[in-house]
Amino acid sequence: MLRPRLLAPVFGLALLVAGCATVPPETDPEARAEYFERNDPLEPLNRAVFAFNEAFDHLLFRPAAEAYRILIPRPLRTGIGNVLDNLLVPKTAANQLLQGKPKEAAGSAARFIVNATLGVFGIFDVASELGLEPRFEDFGQTLAVWAGTTHGGPYLVLPILGPSTLRDTFALPFDVAMDPWTWVGQGDQVQRLRMGRTVTQAIDAREQFIEPGDALRAQSLDFYAALRAVYLQRRERDIRDEGRPQVRRFFDAR
Amino acid sequence: MRVHRRGLLAGLAGVLAVAPTARANTPDAAAAFIESRGTALKQVLDSDAPLAEKRERVADILREAVDVRGVAQFVLGRHWRTANEAERAEYLRLFEATLIRNLSARFGELRGLRFTVSRSQPRGEEGVLVTTMVEQPGQAPVQLDWLVSFASGRPLIVDLIAEGTSLRITQRSEYSAVIQRGGGRIGALLDAMRRQLSTLEQRELAQN
Numbered sequence: 302m303l304r305p306r307l308l309a310p311v312f313g314l315a316l317l318v319a320g321c322a323t324v325p326p327e328t329d330p331e332a333r334a335e336y337f338e339r340n341d342p343l344e345p346l347n348r349a350v351f352a353f354n355e356a357f358d359h360l361l362f363r364p365a366a367e368a369y370r371i372l373i374p375r376p377l378r379t380g381i382g383n384v385l386d387n388l389l390v391p392k393t394a395a396n397q398l399l400q401g402k403p404k405e406a407a408g409s410a411a412r413f414i415v416n417a418t419l420g421v422f423g424i425f426d427v428a429s430e431l432g433l434e435p436r437f438e439d440f441g442q443t444l445a446v447w448a449g450t451t452h453g454g455p456y457l458v459l460p461i462l463g464p465s466t467l468r469d470t471f472a473l474p475f476d477v478a479m480d481p482w483t484w485v486g487q488g489d490q491v492q493r494l495r496m497g498r499t500v501t502q503a504i505d506a507r508e509q510f511i512e513p514g515d516a517l518r519a520q521s522l523d524f525y526a527a528l529r530a531v532y533l534q535r536r537e538r539d540i541r542d543e544g545r546p547q548v549r550r551f552f553d554a555r
Numbered sequence: 556m557r558v559h560r561r562g563l564l565a566g567l568a569g570v571l572a573v574a575p576t577a578r579a580n581t582p583d584a585a586a587a588f589i590e591s592r593g594t595a596l597k598q599v600l601d602s603d604a605p606l607a608e609k610r611e612r613v614a615d616i617l618r619e620a621v622d623v624r625g626v627a628q629f630v631l632g633r634h635w636r637t638a639n640e641a642e643r644a645e646y647l648r649l650f651e652a653t654l655i656r657n658l659s660a661r662f663g664e665l666r667g668l669r670f671t672v673s674r675s676q677p678r679g680e681e682g683v684l685v686t687t688m689v690e691q692p693g694q695a696p697v698q699l700d701w702l703v704s705f706a707s708g709r710p711l712i713v714d715l716i717a718e719g720t721s722l723r724i725t726q727r728s729e730y731s732a733v734i735q736r737g738g739g740r741i742g743a744l745l746d747a748m749r750r751q752l753s754t755l756e757q758r759e760l761a762q763n
Binding site for chain 1: 693695724728729730731732748
């Protein structure tokens, strides 16, 4: 017997499936090509989550990022960003190993040690000056390398977390588990530090996205579709390791 | 710097030898082309000419350097074929106007840009990819890659890739979404483009 409480999600799922776009017939190859390029069979649901995320961003996320920019001066933000970046390096090294790139993994290990010591807990990116430029890998990219394709399955918009794909969503819990900082230390204080790191990371990322995001929104006829295209292309670039290493600068106009 | 000068020289040589045969299909020629068009654009952006005159001069540079019609067709994708003559003409008009106004609405912030051509590599059939670093004073440089095609016999920009994101692919995805959500009508896209254009016109007035 299905109880009402169980019925609601089942009903929701049925609605969702009904709302799915259907694959165009074989007689219309161009429409099919467009459908597969769009890669978004759950578009109606994704758009709903996207609208929620937009409201969240408008009310909370973006104001927090703006406050961060106003309250914390540029050099300090760069130092904080460098610390956050350095904390991501062990996970990156692990993924580089899993992707069969031992040389890059060694580079990351060296980068982490140099910045954690000479760079004072990662505040100063000394490693970049020595030619060890920042690279970031996550488990979603590793899965892509293993699968031998940049195609990550259907596009998904996750609540709060934003653009993703089926593969990247699947990789998320592994990604958290692979991060050594998930396991180091215990107690309330450590727990608070971990929370603080996650929140600061999100705000830092949003702060960097203020201008590019505004520009994309201003230029686009359909912001949802634009963001989807940008996310899928960026992800492909990251999987192929074709991105340009971004070194944070201490003295910029904003 | 050396790369520039070599590129420039090759470009000059290419221009001098601009025989009907399009032999200048080389990375050096593409780099020289981007260098010269970029410099021309920068001159206009930095000038103190009145808004309308600046916009006209930018428009001239874009029309000459960009394969506007080719890009517009690519962006419309499969809907180009189903569009009738009037729709096509209106679409092309709006596409070009949007391209120009997207720049002119930001004349204020585009002042004092510096750019350097850093690399130029062949991309098979598509043409040559020219990498530039564009820097605004006091801000981190941005990498812009220009896809230059020689298919028409002279160099033409067919795509702009900003930090790994292709403008024409992103735009195609958007335009097809607008058409799809408008019930498959190209008219829905044209309406949206008209609205965007008037927003840009207002922004241009407000910012300049």
